[in-house]
Amino acid sequence: MIVIETDIVLNAVFPFRNTAEVIKLHQVDPQWHAPLSWRRDLMENLVLLLRKNIITEGLATEAIETASLFVGHNEHLVSPLQVLPFVRNAKCPTYALEYVSLASHMDVPLITYDQELIQAFPDIAMTTAIESSDAASLDLLRKQGTLSVAQLASAMEVTATAVRQRL
Numbered sequence: 001m002i003v004i005e006t007d008i009v010l011n012a013v014f015p016f017r018n019t020a021e022v023i024k025l026h027q028v029d030p031q032w033h034a035p036l037s038w039r040r041d042l043m044e045n046l047v048l049l050l051r052k053n054i055i056t057e058g059l060a061t062e063a064i065e066t067a068s069l070f071v072g073h074n075e076h077l078v079s080p081l082q083v084l085p086f087v088r089n090a091k092c093p094t095y096a097l098e099y100v101s102l103a104s105h106m107d108v109p110l111i112t113y114d115q116e117l118i119q120a121f122p123d124i125a126m127t128t129a130i131e132s133s134d135a136a137s138l139d140l141l142r143k144q145g146t147l148s149v150a151q152l153a154s155a156m157e158v159t160a161t162a163v164r165q166r167l
Helices: 006-013 019-028 038-051 057-071 080-087 094-106 115-120 135-144 149-156 160-166
Strands: 002-004 032-035
Touching (some): 032 094
């Protein structure tokens, strides 16, 4: 059982550089938990990708549906009172501290790529085993615009099935 931040979910639903690693993480530990705010965080990321014409509305819809499968019903209401003890330890936004608070409350690790969280809360927050950047994948989508599943698979050198499973 782990708490995951939205960046991990994004890597699970889009074919980024860390996708294979995140999918393996889910296979090893499929009980992903998150504060209720994870859906808002996901939408903010998807809106950004939509506005930059990196993804289509249809792809965003599929991403929302797929992301919901990863977290399932493991969503938790985090009280502001649970967040307060973590405020002094870091200058992280309060929404990020909800993830830290939940992981601490559940006594499980928080998996994130947010280096500020990892540095501020090394006993709680950690990354997946291999750190890397999704810059190359995002650059491809920015340059190419909207891509079909087949085009994404070819460009990412993965099968169309692998792309579909992540969408």
